[in-house]
Amino acid sequence: MRTRKIISIIILLILAGGFILTFSQIPFGKDKINVAHYYISKGIEETGAVNIVTSVVLNYRGFDTLGEVTVLFIAAIGLGAVLFTEKRVQKHASKSKDDKTKKASLILRTGSNLLFPLILLFGAYIFVHGHLTPGGGFQGGAVIASGFLLMYLAFPKQSINKKSLSVVESLSGLIFVGIGLFGLIFSGYFLSNFLPKGIPNTLFSAGIIPIIYIAVGFKVGFELTSVIDDLLGRGK
Amino acid sequence: MKSGKVSRYIVTLIFLFILWVLLTTTLAWEELTTGFIFSAIIAIFGYNYFTKRGLSGITLKGIFYFLLYIPVFFWEMIKANFDVAYRVVHPKMPIKPGIVQIKTTLKSDIAKLILGNSITLTPGTLTIEIAEDNLLIHWINVKTKDIHGATDIIGKRFEKYLKVIFK
Numbered sequence: 001m002r003t004r005k006i007i008s009i010i011i012l013l014i015l016a017g018g019f020i021l022t023f024s025q026i027p028f029g030k031d032k033i034n035v036a037h038y039y040i041s042k043g044i045e046e047t048g049a050v051n052i053v054t055s056v057v058l059n060y061r062g063f064d065t066l067g068e069v070t071v072l073f074i075a076a077i078g079l080g081a082v083l084f085t086e087k088r089v090q091k092h093a094s095k096s097k098d099d100k101t102k103k104a105s106l107i108l109r110t111g112s113n114l115l116f117p118l119i120l121l122f123g124a125y126i127f128v129h130g131h132l133t134p135g136g137g138f139q140g141g142a143v144i145a146s147g148f149l150l151m152y153l154a155f156p157k158q159s160i161n162k163k164s165l166s167v168v169e170s171l172s173g174l175i176f177v178g179i180g181l182f183g184l185i186f187s188g189y190f191l192s193n194f195l196p197k198g199i200p201n202t203l204f205s206a207g208i209i210p211i212i213y214i215a216v217g218f219k220v221g222f223e224l225t226s227v228i229d230d231l232l233g234r235g236k
Numbered sequence: 237m238k239s240g241k242v243s244r245y246i247v248t249l250i251f252l253f254i255l256w257v258l259l260t261t262t263l264a265w266e267e268l269t270t271g272f273i274f275s276a277i278i279a280i281f282g283y284n285y286f287t288k289r290g291l292s293g294i295t296l297k298g299i300f301y302f303l304l305y306i307p308v309f310f311w312e313m314i315k316a317n318f319d320v321a322y323r324v325v326h327p328k329m330p331i332k333p334g335i336v337q338i339k340t341t342l343k344s345d346i347a348k349l350i351l352g353n354s355i356t357l358t359p360g361t362l363t364i365e366i367a368e369d370n371l372l373i374h375w376i377n378v379k380t381k382d383i384h385g386a387t388d389i390i391g392k393r394f395e396k397y398l399k400v401i402f403k
Contacts, residue, residue, distance in 0.1 A: 106366045107352050110345040117282025121252045124274045125259045151285075203266040 048197030048206035049131035057136070058209045062191035065212075066176060069219060073173070076223045080230045104154045112154035119147030127217030131206040137213040141220025148225040152232060162226060169222045172215040179208050179215075241283070243290030248283040249275050289344075298401045305397040309354055312393060316358040320376060334378040335364065338371050338387040340395060347402035354394045361390055 039056055047055040057065055103109075126133075127140030148160070183192035191208075198205030256271035257263070279286075287293065323331050342348050348371075352363035355373060364372040373390055380386055 106345060107349055107363070110349040111353075113285040114346060114349070117248055117252060117278050117286045118255055120278045120282060121255055121274060122259070124278065125256065128270060128274070129260075202264065203270060 044200055047193060047209065048200055049209050050200050051131055051133065051136075053134075054131045054136055054209060054213070055206070058130075058212055059191075059193055062180070062212070065216070066180065066191070069173065069176065069216060072220065072223055073169075076227050076230075079227055083230045104156070109154045112150045116147050116151055119150065120144055123147065123217065123221060127213050128210060129203070130213035130217075131209045132201065132203070137216025138220050140213075140217040141222075142224060144217070144221030145224030145228065148221075149228050152228060156232075160225070160229065162229060165222045165226050165229075169219050169226070172218040172222075175215040176212055176219070179212055183208070240290060243292065244287050245279055245283040247290055247294065248279040248286040251286070252279055252282070293402070295403070298403065301397050301400040305394075305401065308397060309357075309394070312354075313358050316360050320359040323376065331376050332378050333374070333376055334381070335372060335374050336378060336381055336386040336390075337383055338373055338391045339383055340369050340371060340387075340391055342369075342395060342398055342402065344402045347398045351391065351394055351398055355390060 039052055039060065043052045043055045044050060047059040049055040049059070123140045123143035125140075126135040126143055127137045130136030130140070151158070180191040183194050184190045186192070186194040193207040193209070195207035195211075197207050200206075203210070252275035253271060256275060257268070260267045260271065323329060340348060340351060342351060348366050352366050352371060355361045355371070356363045360376040362374040364374055366372075371391070373386070375386075375390070379389060
């Protein structure tokens with residue numbers, strides 16, 4: 001036991017020495033990375049988006065974001081597939097459990113009814129203003145899904161139409177890819193910003209960025225909602 | 237009880253649009269158009285949940301009393317804050333916690349929701365459950381266990397305004 005402790009301490013010391021040597025070489029507070037410097041100085045001019053993070057996420061690295069959306073999509077499908085096979089086995093168990101679920105309290109029911117449209121609008125506000133304010137499609141989509149989650153908590157027996165969910169979700173995915181292909185047609189490369197940039201700091205600016213973020217917002221929101229639906233075990 | 241679809245849709249649209257304007261804090265035409273389009277779309281899905289009364293639930297008197305209710309509520313909250321702070325700072329800590337039941341004459345669910353939340357937001361009292369016209373309240377300093385007495389102290393100060401707002 002003792003030798004083991006001593007060895008681990010020695011290893012930790014070596015590791016610490018290595019980290020100290022490495023980090024002492026990095027000058028803090030200086031422009032080390034040229035790419036970041038480029039984004040900050042040229043970002044607004046080139047993309048029209050005031051929010052530099054958004055201009056990186058959707059313009060300079062738009063293809064990467066398409067991949068991220070795909071990862072989420074695959075995760076949702078995988079979850080659905082796993083839960084679907086498990087539910088067949090536990091069908092009877094879940095049925096008797098459903099009958100026992102009590103009605104939620106009046107405060108939760110009324111409050112969710114009242115807040116549900118407002119939460120949806122707030123989510124929409126976040127993803128529409130992705131190029132102007134902090135936030136964007138992923139955050140707005142998560143807010144929309146939280147509105148649906150609230151409704152699920154308040155009305156455990158209700159279920160939403162999963163078909164229309166997946167239709168909207170696939171449509172917004174198609175819009176994302178379609179806009180990318182239009183960029184390929186109009187200016188030579190996938191996801192290029194072919195629309196006019198407009199005046200920075202107004203809503204209709206930054207070309208394709210707001211459109212893509214609206215699509216991402218819908219996609220993420222409805223995808224997470226279907227994940228919630230799957231987790232509650234009420235999918236068909 | 238439920239009024240027409242159109243009237244409920246319009247009420248939802250108005251509230252959503254007001255929220256949009258408050259969020260964007262601008263009157264630029266692009267923002268207003270986009271906000272209107274999104275409010276109109278979301279209201280299609282949301283009106284069934286948002287309101288039961290529709291336009292008939294909104295009266296000038298109700299709006300006036302709602303505006304009056306905000307300062308009344310804040311005044312009650314400030315008073316209760318000082319009361320609870322006094323009980324916390326006092327060396328003997330004069331608390332007498334307990335759960336009391338109060339009654340409400342309010343009929344609509346939203347009115348009960350606002351009453352319950354107002355009681356919760358004023359320090360010292362906490363709504364645990366609302367069932368029909370009974371509210372269970374946790375009270376930091378139980379003055380009376382009598383239902384009518386407790387209703388007069390806890391509920392009546394908010395109820396008289398809410399009764400007019402959600403007539």
